[in-house]
Amino acid sequence: MPDPVRIAVIDSGVHPDHPHIDAARLLPGFAVARDGAVTENDTLDRLGHGTAVTAAIMEQAPAALCLPIRVFHDGLRTSARALVRAIDLAVEVPVDMINLSLGTVNPAHAPAFAAAVERAVEAGVLIVAAHDVDGQPCYPGSLDGVLGVALDWNCSRDTYDVRDGIAHASGHPRPIPGVEQRRNLYGVSFAVANVSGIVARDRLDDQAMPNPATRSTIQKQPIAPTA
Numbered sequence: 571m572p573d574p575v576r577i578a579v580i581d582s583g584v585h586p587d588h589p590h591i592d593a594a595r596l597l598p599g600f601a602v603a604r605d606g607a608v609t610e611n612d613t614l615d616r617l618g619h620g621t622a623v624t625a626a627i628m629e630q631a632p633a634a635l636c637l638p639i640r641v642f643h644d645g646l647r648t649s650a651r652a653l654v655r656a657i658d659l660a661v662e663v664p665v666d667m668i669n670l671s672l673g674t675v676n677p678a679h680a681p682a683f684a685a686a687v688e689r690a691v692e693a694g695v696l697i698v699a700a701h702d703v704d705g706q707p708c709y710p711g712s713l714d715g716v717l718g719v720a721l722d723w724n725c726s727r728d729t730y731d732v733r734d735g736i737a738h739a740s741g742h743p744r745p746i747p748g749v750e751q752r753r754n755l756y757g758v759s760f761a762v763a764n765v766s767g768i769v770a771r772d773r774l775d776d777q778a779m780p781n782p783a784t785r786s787t788i789q790k791q792p793i794a795p796t797a
Contacts, residue, residue: 578660581620590625630767
């Protein structure tokens with residue numbers, strides 16, 4: 571049997587006791603502070619976002635392993651320096667894919683992200699991220715070498731559609747029994763997670779994996795790091 575796909579989830583960490591999380595499929599992760607300092611195994615999610623993103627990936631890719639890298643600590647904001655360090659850390663581990671359900675529209679960060687993306691591409695690591703916000707490029711998702719994701723509320727959660735080089739996917743997370751879908755979390759974060767999971771699930775089918783150098787467009791504001 572082939573080795574399981576290893577996906578770094580750069581987010582707010584993960585809560586291993588959540589019923590939607592298979593703790594046996596979690597790899598030892600890291601926390602990255604705003605200044606880039608790294609702490610091992612400090613990945614407990616206190617915000618819930620990373621847990622929901624990881625749950626969506628795990629549902630879509632039942633055999634994948636997830637490596638949490640916590641960059642969100644007290645709120646859903648971090649620094650570009652922390653994100654670059656987290657990307658490099660994931661490449662160093664190594665992993666096969668990186669899920670970035672976040673981004674920034676600040677173009678000042680583009681060169682640093684471009685260098686990190688280039689290092690990931692050279693290592694054969696696929697980054698899945700968002701591309702733009704209302705026409706404004708989102709970084710690192712708007713850079714060559716990144717697979718971007720667009721929201722399409724008409725897509726079912728178990729598939730995505732590539733149109734004009736754009737991966738379109740549902741923005742709904744894994745359903746919670748007894749909770750109406752409209753009352754659950756939703757948005758581009760989960761469109762990205764759904765695509766990451768589906769690509770991981772289908773990685774053995776070359777026709778199912780889009781070119782990681784394609785670009786995409788998102789239709790909802792992603793989480794942006796501070797300057």
